Amino acid sequence: MGARGLTLPSSGRLRAGCASPKPPLRGWPTVEACCKALIAAQSAADIVAATAPVTQGFVESLRSATIIGKLNLRPALLNTRVVVGDGAAVAAFADEGAPKPLTRDAFSAVSLAPRKCTGWAVVTKEVVIASNPQAENIVLRELERAVVESIDQHFIDPSTTGSVTAEAPTIASAGKSLAQIDADLQAVLQRAGNMTTPTWVLPSSSAVFLSGLRGSGGAPAFPSISMKGGQLLGLPAITSSAVVSTGSSPSGERLIALIDADQVLYADSGATEISIAKNASVQMSDTPIPGATSLVSLWQASLIGLRVERWLAWHRVRDSAVVVLDGVAW
Numbered sequence: 001m002g003a004r005g006l007t008l009p010s011s012g013r014l015r016a017g018c019a020s021p022k023p024p025l026r027g028w029p030t031v032e033a034c035c036k037a038l039i040a041a042q043s044a045a046d047i048v049a050a051t052a053p054v055t056q057g058f059v060e061s062l063r064s065a066t067i068i069g070k071l072n073l074r075p076a077l078l079n080t081r082v083v084v085g086d087g088a089a090v091a092a093f094a095d096e097g098a099p100k101p102l103t104r105d106a107f108s109a110v111s112l113a114p115r116k117c118t119g120w121a122v123v124t125k126e127v128v129i130a131s132n133p134q135a136e137n138i139v140l141r142e143l144e145r146a147v148v149e150s151i152d153q154h155f156i157d158p159s160t161t162g163s164v165t166a167e168a169p170t171i172a173s174a175g176k177s178l179a180q181i182d183a184d185l186q187a188v189l190q191r192a193g194n195m196t197t198p199t200w201v202l203p204s205s206s207a208v209f210l211s212g213l214r215g216s217g218g219a220p221a222f223p224s225i226s227m228k229g230g231q232l233l234g235l236p237a238i239t240s241s242a243v244v245s246t247g248s249s250p251s252g253e254r255l256i257a258l259i260d261a262d263q264v265l266y267a268d269s270g271a272t273e274i275s276i277a278k279n280a281s282v283q284m285s286d287t288p289i290p291g292a293t294s295l296v297s298l299w300q301a302s303l304i305g306l307r308v309e310r311w312l313a314w315h316r317v318r319d320s321a322v323v324v325l326d327g328v329a330w
Helices: 031-037 044-065 125-129 135-156 180-192 204-212
Strands: 080-085 108-111 115-124 170-172 198-202 229-232 237-238 255-258 264-267 272-277 305-318 322-328
Touching: 031 044, 115 125, 115 135, 135 305, 170 180, 180 255, 198 204, 198 322, 204 229, 204 237, 255 264
Parallel strands: 170 322, 198 237
Antiparallel strands: 080 108, 115 305, 198 255, 229 237, 255 322, 264 305, 272 305
16 A cells, blocks of 8 residues: 555644544545554464464473373374274185185274363463563473373373273382392393384383492493483383382382383374463362362462463283383382
C-alpha cells in the first residue's frame, strides 16, 4: 500500500501507539487501522508450528538422558496391538516326502497403553523476569532432570508395578570381593541364556567401584567400565543413579540388570507438552490430594508454574528378557 494522500502531523512523526492524525482523512483508512493490518491473526496450527522446535528439542533431550534412550529397545506404537511370541518356536529339517513338524510357539497380542510422567515447578516471577535471561532454561533443565529420574525409576525398579525388572529372574549377590563379583556376573550370564542383544544396566557408583578393582599384578579387573558406562565382560553397559529398589529393605538397595533390549517393546509418540501458567490455582505439595481445597493462586502470589508432561510406554515380551542381580553392596 502506498502512502499517497496521507499527511503526517505537524511534528513530522506519528504519535506513540500508531495513533491516527486528527482529523482522519476522508476516503482513506486511518493509520491505526493500517498498523493493525500489518499483523495477521495466528491460528492454533501456527502456534503449534512455532513451538514445535522447542518441544521436539526437549523431547530429544529427555529421551537421550534416560535408560530407555540409551537402550536400543524394540519400537512399537502407543495404543496399538502388537503380536508377540513366547520364544518356544523351533524349526526343523524334514526329509523329502515326510510330514513337516509344527512349532509349539504361543502367540498373543499386547497393547501399550500410554503412561503419563509429569514434572511441575513453581517459581516467582522475579526469578524468570528480573534475573538471568536464561532463567527459564535453568528451570526447564531442572524439570528435565526430575522427569528423567522418574522415568528411569519406574522403568528399572523391581518394586514398581509394570517395570521391566518386576518379577524377573533374580540372583542374590554373594559379596563385594573380586572373586564374588566375578561369580555374580557369571551367574547372571548363565541365567540369561541366549539373549540376542544383552546390555548391562548398573548404578553409577557400582561402575566406579568396578573401574577401581585391581586383579593380579595390579592390572584393572574391568578396564572397559567407567562412571559413564562402557563395556562389562564384553557386553555394553549403561549407568544410572536410578538403578535401585525403592521397596527393598533397607530402601534404596542397589541392583544390576541384564536386559535383552530386543525383547522389550517401547512406544513414545513424542507427545510432550510444555505449559506455562500464571493464573492457575495449585496445591503447593509433592503429594497432592484429589479434591483438596487448600490452593494457592499463582496470580495473587506473583508466581509462575511450568509443567512438562510426557507420554510413553514399555512392555517386557517375556520374563527371560531380564535377569536381576539383587542386593549389590558394591
